[in-house]
Amino acid sequence: MPAYLLGRLGSALLVVLGAATIVFLAMRAIPGDPAVVMLGVSATPEQVAALRADWGLDAPLPVQYLNFLTRMVVLDFGQSIRLGMPAMQAVSQTLPYTIYLALVAFALALLVGFPLGVFSALQRGKAADKLISLFSLAGQSLPSFWVGIMLVLLLSRTLHILPSGGAGSPEAVLLPAVTLALPLLSVIVRLVRSGLLESMGEPYIQTARAKGLGETRVVGVHGVRNMLIPVVTVVGLELGTLLGGAVIVETVFAWPGLGRLLIDSIAARDYAVVQASVVMLVLFFVSINIVVDLLYGVLDPRVRVDG
């Protein structure tokens, strides 16, 4: 197991390193100079040069890269130009919002999606199943920015039930969370449904029935337990993309999370924050993947290595 875990960590680090390199090069490849962005229309070449020197951007690229990598090891991404604080501090101020939003969305998706999927599978082919299928298809394919806008239009602007955005009150998380949860919820419904149907077709289900177990136990224990394996795999991956994908929802609902920070920082060419955000997002993504892998081992004894 340790060897396996080590290998897994190794490849995860490789992915982080790759992403870090790409974001480093990308930020420097795109037009737009942080100094110019800050100084605005009236910037003079002297002012720009002075600022770049202050920020160490006049150093040769390899030096900057090496600097970036060595400091990345201790999660030091340097000073944010735009915010005047360490980039990591900016990230750690916004990340909790994104994680909070993602978790609420995740819980919502799970709590609604799982039972709905099981129900749909048991009602296979009936009207309820078809309705749920259509709903989940819609949830999966509708653009979340539009769904968000429509929710605001309906619940906020017309009915005045929920706030339209921001993180100012506790119920403010609901609309963005629902919007964010919808695609994941749909994925869960579909996965649970097809997973359960597939699991129910396996011979061991016949065995369970031949043992004379009640149908509730056959489905609830033997069926569901096996179906968890594919569900956890995909849901884990989706959770990773949930964080990254929160950008749009955060934009629509002015949610002060990492996604918005990333967008704003890209716009301001705030290299340090962009690099910090991307590295943290990717780090999160690969961590979740590792957790999923480990969870896989918990759920599926065939994956466990003896001894």
Next chain:
Amino acid sequence: MADLSATTTLASGRALPLGIVLPAIVVGFYVLAAVIGPILLGFDPVATSLADRLKPPMTALANGSLSLLGTDAVGRDLLAQMLAGARISLAVGAATLVLASLIGVALGVVAGYWGGAVDTVVMRIADIQLGFPSILLAVLVAAVIGPSLTNVILVLAVTRWVVFARVARAQTLTIKSRTFVDASRTLGATDAHIIINCILPALVAPILVVATVQFGLVIVAEASLSFLGLGLPVGIPTWGGTISAGRSYLANAWWISTMPGIALSILVICVGILGDTLRDRLDPNLVTR
């Protein structure tokens, strides 16, 4: 094996289920609207008419025509704009899928067939791609080459190839180990012969399914890019762009965001049903996300 009988069912033209016919008709309608709509109801991005701005649906305009779905913030007819947008959306979707599937299938087959270092490199790049925020990628490409139709297609293709590569690779791995490939080998067949005769034909069905499922996602992704202001240049009408532009007018002109959103939703749902039905019939075990 299930895929085979399904192929024949499709090929032999036995009664197709509603799950295919209905959405196919809707999608066909969109294609038709996209092709001939702009001819019937031309959209000129430059033809603004300030007196007609923000008019609700079913309003008679200054020039005497009737605006079925209302007008936007500079007085252009929303329906005409949406028809022109349909053309762009469908074109972007199709072009992206062609590009992404070509890249993805090529890399996936190579990685799956030869394995080893090539496989490791391709799959590692895929991992990075998956973890990397696509927004940043979009900004990057848009900024480097400037916003254009090609760039949007490029960005979307770059974010989509992984799905195709994964499916192609998995399918290649499965097919590669199938006995009929061994049979070809014992005939003395070369790798190229095997890839062309055994692997690629087996990829058609799953890739088709993935492409159908992805089609809706790509259209939505294009709209999302436009929504974030990273999409097509101003002057090229897109659904996402219109929805985004209408966001500031939710208070006084709800139709600007709502109408193209409904059009987009109906399309992607129908494409989704189509993809689902195809998947059920062609390759039930395919995971396409």
Next chain:
Amino acid sequence: MPPATPSERCLTVSDLAVGFAARGGTILALEDISFHVDAGETLSLLGESGSGKSVSAQAIMALLPDTAVVSSGTVRFDGKDLLALPRRETRRLCGTEMGMVFQDPLTALNPVFTVGDQIAELFRVRQGLGRRAAREAAADVIDTVGIPDARRRLGNYPHQFSGGMRQRLVIAMAIALKPRLLIADEPTTALDVTVQAQIMDLLGRLQREHNMAMLLITHDLGVVADVTDRVAVMYSGRIVETGDVRRVYDRPGHPYTRGLLASVPATAGGGKHQPLATIGGLPPNPQRRPQGCTFHPRCPFAQDICRTERPPMVDLGNGHGATCHFAREMVADDRLFA
């Protein structure tokens, strides 16, 4: 084996017919199926793939898929008609009164639970034993089926056992609650020859110990001969011949049985380059079974009557019967094992 008196009769299937809903109507998978199994006795359902032998077992155990429809017949077990009972009631008899062994021991076991949990589940859910007692009982059962070091292996998962051991576990589950009827559906098909011998030995031993009735479903003529008292030969959803194994094998009353026996190289004996006897043609498509005797298109002895009239079960004495218009002539013909 002493002949079974009617009081010891365990399972009686009469006139069973099962169809599957399909596009364009129902496909009859089984028709006119009648047989019985007595306590302590083994009946083999012998047939090639698609002959309907597994469907019979599923019908008895209420394990038929939702698309299946039982269109007629009765399945009497313990005086109750299982088909008339609600599925839930039939299910209640499974495990306690009827046990089942499946073909593929790898997939028949739930991969994510330990074998201890899977067997103990029977005792806990069906008998209401406590956790500890159920585990003890499970260990005893595993011990019974000949898995060494039973107690320690309770915590292992199915994939940690070899194929033969897995089949023993499946058997353990089937006999754990000492059922009176054991249905074994191709229990050795997935196993190697030497392991097959072990498993058949085990089944035989358990049957004797518990005086169980056993319904063995197989395509292997040799396995049938090894362990069976009586055989029912199935062809295209019907029983074409039934009777004592020796009688049926030595003097088959149906051309199909005869053809089967002749095509087995071992029976055919003979030397190399002696062509084997074969049955020409293919089994009929269940959607388009031939008129009259379903076997007539492949039958070398077919006459006009076979093409038009469905042959009745001809009683050949001592429980031997065959659905062939010329059953008696077949039995009288000595040429088969000349």
Next chain:
Amino acid sequence: MIASSPDPLAPLLALDNLRVSFAIRSPILRRIKMQVDAVAGVDLAVAPGKTMGVVGESGCGKSTMARAIVGLERPTGGSIRFAGEAIEDADANARRRLARDIQMIFQDPFASLNPRKTVAQIIGEVWDVHPDLTPEHGREREIIRLMERVGLSPEMASRFPHQFSGGQRQRIGIARAIALRPRLIVCDEPVSALDVSVQAQTLNLLAELQQEFGLAYLFIAHDLSVVRHISDELAVMYLGRIVETGPVETIYQQPAHPYSIALLSAIPVPRPWAEERPPRIVLEGDVPTPLAPPSGCRFHTRCFMARDVCRSESPSLRPVAGRNVACHFAEEALTRSAPGADA
């Protein structure tokens, strides 16, 4: 090399101490690799026009051996000679040439046919790969001839594999295998997936084709009665090694290896009462995994005759009573398997 055939003709195919091992990845945890010696030093010879039957249980390496012969696996040791020429290291070009002489019939008749091609395309693939061998009278006519030869109606040429029954599919596989008029066909369990009645038809067809084209078969099966029916020579394999080889009837009548004895006794026959049979020997336990084969004689863990020497010393094939046996106590085993003896 030990000539297993008394035939004075030089063997068509000769394996000399053939070894095939591969690193396999644990199926789910792909990072863990294990070394499997699937074929651990096999000597075997197939005479032209004759059938060499190979029996053994799953995992004994018989299929791997077959795959190595046709080039689907690369041997890790020993040699394979075909008509006197070493072919174990054949490159792609040499392989293509060899394919004209060595063909293969697979176990699963469905899996070995490309589901997306018609029968005509499947058989015609032969000439896609070997365009220079296209018969003068044209591909179509040759396909029809081949189909007729194997007992398929030529009208079926444009059908797909799934539209055929198992037996018919195997006939397609056979037609493809004989299209190039090979000298040797490796048959890997060609009838084990078929129903009894169809199996007989297929065996008859194979026998006819052998007569007609002078084919040599390497015939692999786990069903001993089938092998007995079709073979001239027999090799019994256990865990990657040959434990006994010789003329088929010699071994059947009086096996000299404890494993052969057990194997033969375990075959269920339809009418046991009608023939004289040695008492059944039920072996203990399962076949050990080839990942960790036992020391000494690989069979010793299950052998009813095992002594101390069997645990430490690996017996090699030696001639005993008209066949070759790899057992320290072959002579003793012979007495046990003698007709009428009580095991």
Next chain:
Amino acid sequence: MNHVSRDIFRRTIRGLALAAALAMPSVALAQSADVLRIANPVAVTSLDSFGAQSADQPTISVMQQVLEPLVIRKDGQLQPLLAASWENPDELTWRFHLNEGITFADGSPLTSADVKASLQRLIDGKGPLSGLWGAVEAIETPDDLTVDIKTNTRLGTVLSNLSMLGIAPAAALEDPNFFNAPFGTGPYRVAEFTPSQFVALERNPEYRGEPAPTARLEYRYIPEVSGRITALENNEIDVTWGLPPDQVAQVRDSQSLTVESFPTFGNYYMWYNSSREPFTDVRVRQAMWHAIDMEEIKTFLFDGTAEVAKGPIPQDIFGAAEQTPYAYDPEKARQLLAEAGYPNGFTTTMMWSSMCCTNIREFAETLISYWAAVGIQVTPQELERATWLENLLALNWDSTLAEGNTITGDADFTLARLYLSTANRMGYANPELDELLLAARAEIDQDKRAELYAEAGKIIWDDAVGIFPLDMMMHAVYRNEVTGFVPTPTGMPRFDTVSKQ
């Protein structure tokens, strides 16, 4: 849904959400009259008004209530605030005498050292405003209440520049954490700050004047217009600004809200790249101006809530002079084009920054539509701000539409920084204009400066260096309970006079 049930529903949801929100980072729920909830349209990213954000409107709008300048612009006039008086001992020296007895929020007294440190920090910060002080040679502090600013050339803009410099305590400026919760001599001090999200100000207990009527100001960033309006209507916030002009009318209809519109120092401008064909020809530049009906744009696109410009900078700015607007005359436009050699028009591009300002795209599309009517095909180029800036500075464009804000209220800030040929911002070079602008900057006599700017403005206008379509108005919206709101022409409202009932 009726009101009662809606209320119950809201409360239920709130309860549920509260239960779910235990993990929630800092939740502000205060809703009393003592708290004024403000939604700013642009995020406050930093409170450091000396560095990168020194010209950043959100930063200034908060910090102007915390730090006070020496002189302040009130009703168009520069008036003493922290400084009691000033004089010029020589042409290169500005001497300021500070008021006595002023203390910072931490109780320490205001001294000349604080002024020196603050100015020095602005210059060293190299931010956008540091350029205003390029001529400063030395800052001297002869005594605790006297500051001398010495320049190497004559600098006429010192007073207006100083109005943008809030004075912070010198000692605190050394503290790297000072700008997390800065304080000064102003009516408020910063209590809480989360960049981009939230700023809370509370009364400065040491403030020398009348205490501000509202104890606490809370700024929350809500980027979406509809979000802000909704939040106002839902009583989630009390005041906001930066509404698109065409949505003002609709908000005016609301019974619970008050809208106040007032002129600002901001305007739209459309520059030509005069170094590129065909914009080297003044007739082309004028023709395009004549092609546009400003009145129609003002009426429909801006719902009348803007002013047709009468000069390159809005009229309230020091140094602005009234010019005659270009008439909407497509015939004349075509004629000018023909004269310039483009009888059939030409094809060109216009770029703008997507993040520029409200309605920018609609505005641009409308302009393009007008030009199309006289045969000029303009391809729109909406760019991301950073890219737009890069192109702008590289003169890699044909024409560009933007918005400007003369935050110092002094013509120099816009004209002398952007229109000098040395700045080379729009490829226009006119020695006469250069001379006027430089002279104005060096003129200490403020009346003379104003005259010089008037002349310069006329040149820019008549030569059509760009099109100056409209001067912007600011639209602040607040709930009816809010009183005491004072319009600010800088577009950066302050709330130290505002209270809630």
